[in-house]
Amino acid sequence: MVRKKILVLGGSKDQLPIIHLAKELGHIIVVADKNTNCLAREVADYFLPISINDIEQLTRHADKLKVDAICSMITEAGVVAMYQVCNKLKLPNTYTEKSAEATLSKIKMRQILQNYDLNNISYCSPKTIDQLRTFSNEMNHSIVLKSSNTGGQRGLYLIQNEKQLSSVLNKININNEIIAERFIPGDEINCVFSVYEGKVKDCIISDRIKDDKAFGIVKRHSFPSKYTSSHQNILLDYCQKLSDVLEIENGIVFPQFIISDTDKKPYLLELGVRIPGGIMDQLTQYSTGLDLVQFMLDISLGSLKDYSAYKTKKKYDYVLVTFINANPGPLKTGKIHSIHVPSKKFSQIKSEDFFTQTYPNIEIFPLVDGGSRFYYYISVGSTFEEAHQTSEKFYDELDFYLVDKKSAKKSNFDFNSYFNQK
Numbered sequence: 001m002v003r004k005k006i007l008v009l010g011g012s013k014d015q016l017p018i019i020h021l022a023k024e025l026g027h028i029i030v031v032a033d034k035n036t037n038c039l040a041r042e043v044a045d046y047f048l049p050i051s052i053n054d055i056e057q058l059t060r061h062a063d064k065l066k067v068d069a070i071c072s073m074i075t076e077a078g079v080v081a082m083y084q085v086c087n088k089l090k091l092p093n094t095y096t097e098k099s100a101e102a103t104l105s106k107i108k109m110r111q112i113l114q115n116y117d118l119n120n121i122s123y124c125s126p127k128t129i130d131q132l133r134t135f136s137n138e139m140n141h142s143i144v145l146k147s148s149n150t151g152g153q154r155g156l157y158l159i160q161n162e163k164q165l166s167s168v169l170n171k172i173n174i175n176n177e178i179i180a181e182r183f184i185p186g187d188e189i190n191c192v193f194s195v196y197e198g199k200v201k202d203c204i205i206s207d208r209i210k211d212d213k214a215f216g217i218v219k220r221h222s223f224p225s226k227y228t229s230s231h232q233n234i235l236l237d238y239c240q241k242l243s244d245v246l247e248i249e250n251g252i253v254f255p256q257f258i259i260s261d262t263d264k265k266p267y268l269l270e271l272g273v274r275i276p277g278g279i280m281d282q283l284t285q286y287s288t289g290l291d292l293v294q295f296m297l298d299i300s301l302g303s304l305k306d307y308s309a310y311k312t313k314k315k316y317d318y319v320l321v322t323f324i325n326a327n328p329g330p331l332k333t334g335k336i337h338s339i340h341v342p343s344k345k346f347s348q349i350k351s352e353d354f355f356t357q358t359y360p361n362i363e364i365f366p367l368v369d370g371g372s373r374f375y376y377y378i379s380v381g382s383t384f385e386e387a388h389q390t391s392e393k394f395y396d397e398l399d400f401y402l403v404d405k406k407s408a409k410k411s412n413f414d415f416n417s418y419f420n421q422k
Contacts, residue, residue: 003026003027003028004027004028004068004069004301005027005028005030005065005066005067005068005069006022006027006028006029006030006067006068006069006070006071006300006301007030007031007032007058007061007062007065007067007069007070007071008022008029008030008031008032008040008044008070008071008072009032009033009052009058009070009071009072009075009077009078009081009082010031010032010033010038010040010052010072010075010077010078011031011032011033011035011038011039011040011041011044011047012033012035012038012039012040012075013039013356013358014073014074014075014277015031015040015072015073015074015075016039016040016043017073017293018071018072018073018293018296018297019031019040019043019044020043021293021294021297022297023043028045028046029043029044029045029046030044030045030046030047030048030061030062030065030067031044031046031047031048032047032048032050032051032052032058032061033047033048033049033050033052034049034050034051034052036049039358046065048061052072052075052077052078052081053077053078053080053081054081055080055081055084055085058081058085059084059085059088059089062085062089062091063089067089067091068091068301069091069092069300069301069302070082070085070086070091070094070300071094071296071297071300072274073274073275073281073293073296074274074275074276074277074281075274075277076103076104076149076272076274077104079095079100079103079104079273079274080100080101080104082094082095082100083095083096083097083100091302092299092300092301092302094251094296094299094300095251095273096246096247096248098112098245098246098247099246099247099248099251099273100273102246102271102273103271103272103273103274104149105148105149105177106146106148106149106179106270107125107148107177107179109271110123110179112245112246113242113245113268116241116245118238118241118242118245118268119268120265120267120268121181121182121184121267121268121269122138122139122181122182123179123180123181123182124179124180125148125177125178125179125180126174126178126180127174128174129169129174132145132165132169132174132180133165135180136159136162136165136180139182139183141159141160141161141162141164141165142159142160142182142183143159143180143181143182143183144156144157144158144159144180144181144182144183145157145159145168145172145178145179145180146178146179146181147176147177147178147179148177148178148179149177156215156216156369157171157172157215158183158215158216159183160183184258184260184261184262184267185260185261185262186258186259186260186261186262186267187207187208187226187227187258187259188207188208188210188256188257188258188259188269189205189206189207189208189225189227189231189256189257189258189259189266190205190206190207190208190221190254190256190276190280191203191204191205191235191239191254191255191256191257192204192206192252192253192254192276192280192283192284193236193239193243193252193253194251194252194253194288194290194292194295194307195243195248195249195250195251195252195253196250196304196307197249197250198243198244198248198249199240200236200239200240200243201307202284202288202290203232203235203236203239204223204224204284204287204288205223205224205225205227205228205231205232205235206221206222206223206224206225206280206283206287206319207220207221207222207223207225207226207227208221208256209221209222209419211328211329213327213328214328214367216370217367217369217370217373218278218323218370219322219323219325219329219418219419220320220321220322220323220419221278221279221280221283221319221320221321222319222320222321222384223283223286223287223318223319223320224287224318227259230264231259231266234266235257235266238266238268239253239255242255242271246273248273250299250304251273251274251296251299252273252274252275252276252284252292252295252296253271253272253273254270254271254272254273254274254275254276254280255268255269255270255271255272256268256269256270256271257269275292275293275296278370279321279351279355279376279378280321282321282350282351282378283319283321283378285313286313286314286315286316286319286350286378286380287315287316287319288311288313288315289311289312289313289314289315290310290311290313291310291311291312291313294310294312295310298310316350316380316381316382317380317381317382317383318380318381318382318383318384318386318387319378319379319380319387320378320379320380320384320387320388320391321376321377321378322376322377322378322379322391322395322419323355323373323374323375323376324374324375324376324377324395324398325367325372325373325374325375326364326365326366326367326374327366327367328367329367329374329418330409330410330413330415330418331364331374331400331408331409331410332364332402332408332409332410333363333364333365333366334363334364334402334403334408335361335362335363335364335402335403336362336363336364336400336401336402336403336408337401337402337403337404337405338401339398339399339400339401340397340398340399340400340401341398342394342397342398343377343394346379346390346393346394348379348380348381348386348387348390349377349378349379349390349394350378350379350380351376351377351378352375352376352377352378352394352398353375353376354374354375355371355373355374355375355376356371356373357374364400364408375400377391377394377398379391379394388419388420391419392415392416392419395415396415
């Protein structure tokens, strides 16, 4: 194997898997992150304290260090910079111009898909309050307002009447890039698929099970989706068209859909051309057997093998990702003193960890967006019931202790009624 020098954009917990893999394979790692205390700084061979959106500086440093490839995973920030720097330095490019723009900006995504008749949700990108009010009136005051270039349910609002609209207008800056979309009631699903030599390969559908008290925030991912049998072919056809429009030759694509309560058709909500976040990367691996990290690393290096070479992981029939949070979940807020994790006795618990936090300063915060989810674990089984029962038993023995040594779990929490929504 030829040793390569790889620039990784971002040094957070999300990027560690691809950094560790590249290091294990003997490559030289350069990490760029404006956070000088990021986790990856300790394992990087070179560290650049610069923003992953700073195209000029990234180009200069990448050229000076003679990097052979640029990669990242999960984060949407920096995708346009990655595309442009790779183009400038003639490096293997993970992105096309369209796929980078559609990943970074929800407005760009809608505009690109509108040109190819693939956008099916009415939307507007308001520049004034009057424009937003006009659109809201046209949609009978039933819209979703969100930031165009951030994920994780940050800056996400459901508006269903004039009073709610007025309240939200006091919280947002209309001069920021925001998008308003028609609200479609229905079940949300995740769709993750791989593209190899222009063709859609593994395409999985999972349910996004949410809590009514926390708009848009998922409390469980459940694979396979209850819509798999009825919508698999429809979504597969859409995903191939999506891949063609975005001119993706090789990659991982992560669209989210809503199945309308009215006509039962899928409507596209979000799109990312990247390894998915929110633990969807692990769910995809366990449900397909695909080594996503190796696949994306080889794409970045321009050294793809036969697709079968990436199907090296064990796959499971049913996979549940369960999140444990504060209100509306079962946990009390506060700083953590210690934890009890019974994972060794549960062979069907494949992964468990804090969602974003790392030791030693662990704290349970109020649940306000996707990023404030506290803990997750993944259970598998040959049936949904088996995976769910494993999840329930694991939860019973899992515990977090606050600084006063008391359990953070509420004693009256009904696990089955909260999670058993298949």
